[in-house]
Amino acid sequence: MRKTITGTGGMLLIQTLKDAGVEYIFTNPGSAETGIFAALSEDGDQRLVVAKHEGLVAAMADGYHRMSGKVGVIIAHVMGGSYQLAGQLFNSQVAGSSLLVIAGDWASELQDYRGLAPFPGLSQAESMRPLMKDARCAYQVIANPAAITVATIRALREATTAPTGPVYLSISAELLHTEGLEAQIGEEAQYRIERPGPARAQTVETIARRLGEAKCPLVMFGDDVWREGAQAEAVRLAEVLEAPVVSTRQIFANFPNRHPLYCGMYPTSQEFEKVTGLKPDLLFLVGCQGVHGSVGEPYVMQIGPNPLLMGRHYPLDVAAQCELRETLHNLSEALTRLHASDRIATWARQRAKVRAYARLLIEREEGVVREHEGDTIVHPALLEAHLAEVMPRNSVMVQESSTARTTLLPFGYQDMAWTRSGGGSLGFGVGAAIGAKIAVGRERPVVLHLGDGALGYSAAGFWTMARYNTAILTIVSNNESYQVVRTNWAKEMPDSKMVRDGKYPGLYLSAPEVDYVALAGSQGVAGESVKTLKELEPALRRGVDQIRQNRPYLIDVAVAREGVGADSTWYQDWKL
Numbered sequence: 001m002r003k004t005i006t007g008t009g010g011m012l013l014i015q016t017l018k019d020a021g022v023e024y025i026f027t028n029p030g031s032a033e034t035g036i037f038a039a040l041s042e043d044g045d046q047r048l049v050v051a052k053h054e055g056l057v058a059a060m061a062d063g064y065h066r067m068s069g070k071v072g073v074i075i076a077h078v079m080g081g082s083y084q085l086a087g088q089l090f091n092s093q094v095a096g097s098s099l100l101v102i103a104g105d106w107a108s109e110l111q112d113y114r115g116l117a118p119f120p121g122l123s124q125a126e127s128m129r130p131l132m133k134d135a136r137c138a139y140q141v142i143a144n145p146a147a148i149t150v151a152t153i154r155a156l157r158e159a160t161t162a163p164t165g166p167v168y169l170s171i172s173a174e175l176l177h178t179e180g181l182e183a184q185i186g187e188e189a190q191y192r193i194e195r196p197g198p199a200r201a202q203t204v205e206t207i208a209r210r211l212g213e214a215k216c217p218l219v220m221f222g223d224d225v226w227r228e229g230a231q232a233e234a235v236r237l238a239e240v241l242e243a244p245v246v247s248t249r250q251i252f253a254n255f256p257n258r259h260p261l262y263c264g265m266y267p268t269s270q271e272f273e274k275v276t277g278l279k280p281d282l283l284f285l286v287g288c289q290g291v292h293g294s295v296g297e298p299y300v301m302q303i304g305p306n307p308l309l310m311g312r313h314y315p316l317d318v319a320a321q322c323e324l325r326e327t328l329h330n331l332s333e334a335l336t337r338l339h340a341s342d343r344i345a346t347w348a349r350q351r352a353k354v355r356a357y358a359r360l361l362i363e364r365e366e367g368v369v370r371e372h373e374g375d376t377i378v379h380p381a382l383l384e385a386h387l388a389e390v391m392p393r394n395s396v397m398v399q400e401s402s403t404a405r406t407t408l409l410p411f412g413y414q415d416m417a418w419t420r421s422g423g424g425s426l427g428f429g430v431g432a433a434i435g436a437k438i439a440v441g442r443e444r445p446v447v448l449h450l451g452d453g454a455l456g457y458s459a460a461g462f463w464t465m466a467r468y469n470t471a472i473l474t475i476v477s478n479n480e481s482y483q484v485v486r487t488n489w490a491k492e493m494p495d496s497k498m499v500r501d502g503k504y505p506g507l508y509l510s511a512p513e514v515d516y517v518a519l520a521g522s523q524g525v526a527g528e529s530v531k532t533l534k535e536l537e538p539a540l541r542r543g544v545d546q547i548r549q550n551r552p553y554l555i556d557v558a559v560a561r562e563g564v565g566a567d568s569t570w571y572q573d574w575k576l
Ligand SMILES: Cc1ncc(C[n+]2csc(CCOP(=O)(O)OP(=O)(O)O)c2C)c(N)n1
Pocket: 087, 400, 401, 402, 403, 404, 424, 425, 426, 427, 450, 451, 452, 453, 454, 455, 477, 479, 481, 482, 483, 484, 485
């Protein structure tokens, strides 16, 4: 049913969002958006979440989206503010997160080069376009108030339709505060388009036959498995096939990493072939965007709701755009129906060593833990082992630490949820954890594990944590450096003077040392620092207890630098 609504442009917008079920609005406000905030003060229904930098705002909206499945709605500032969203919108774009960014537009026919505003040659919506889900997804409303509701619904529809992603909506600032405007909305209308259904029976049979005939099918579960809640079905399929499961760069824990068939990252190593005596002869990609790099297996099949990267980089033998829960269920069922029980039994027998390989990965990591359990300073493996022990199984972990180790942490189905930025643009963690906590609510613990470097990009976020009491346990893996960059530099130029002499320009972060406990404390989040391994476990238990009592808490853990250049504290020492 259509209904006519009236008011300022801001009111038309807020009413449309309200009708679409938007509960939270993430923002860093400015005066081009006067009409939106004026409307919010008249209609107090939506909860505003304020952060003090746009990067934090975008990351909050994304974290909220990832854990709630709902669209993360952002009110950003005109051009100068919108540009500050960019690094985190890049992450959202790579991750395919459904975000709606709305900003006032000061473009004027009377005045060029107004502060903060777009100017001739720089149109606001156009300049945000490359960061959106695709070229269609940056809109502007200039003059017609009726377009405010239409464009908002269009944007919500685009953000949530596969391939999902961020959408930008620029609305004339003047229209936003002009009174007496009129527009139509569909009362309780849905903007969501029903997703593709399960794969056709014939496709399922083809896939089941090929999987059954392969000597060693490699299965890769991507982020749409998590998004569609198909993790149980993924586990079942792997177990029916007794197939090795691998992952690629992904943003969710789609398959439990402590499952006895989980074999680490794709491609599998030489060691996999040595230990198992198997050479993967088929790759089955389920709900993945695709693999990074090339594909080595002679036969490749791919299914999932998002066709964006299907068959783009390598030929696919079978490909289907479909939902995953029912399709995976049907596939497990077809495997047992189409293949005789003695054949099914041979899969487990032939591939018995896959479990041995998976176990080896865990045992190796446990070996690293044992090797360092007598150290004074906390080795990253010890932090991983202790976190695995103290964090409740229903926790959500937001990770933004490049050198943190996670092999022992139980992520995935019936275990901890996990997410990372996606695009690698630092500054994601603090905001994303806040958004995730708002999505999962008071009962479910959220832990933010981030590097000292990562924290620097979002250091103003503790204020938001305190303001809304999002009780997150923040663990800073503090190695006083951009450590992973040293490792990468050394890989690229092993024979350089930089690597030989351990002089890595720009990577040492101490001198002066940053007091992260004080940083959080100054914004209203309590914490403590851990300098030795002995202090670690009691501190983590106190941290878990703090969040159980619904208080955010930070633990700054001094961790050992691992790998190349670990000893170097050199920096180009000059002062004015
Ligand atoms: C916005 C942005 N700027 C720069 C980089 C390059 N970069 C990649 S990792 C990294 C260091 C991360 O340091 P930290 O979070 O302390 O992790 P560590 O490797 O020390 O464990 C940097 C600077 C980036 N990824 N994103």
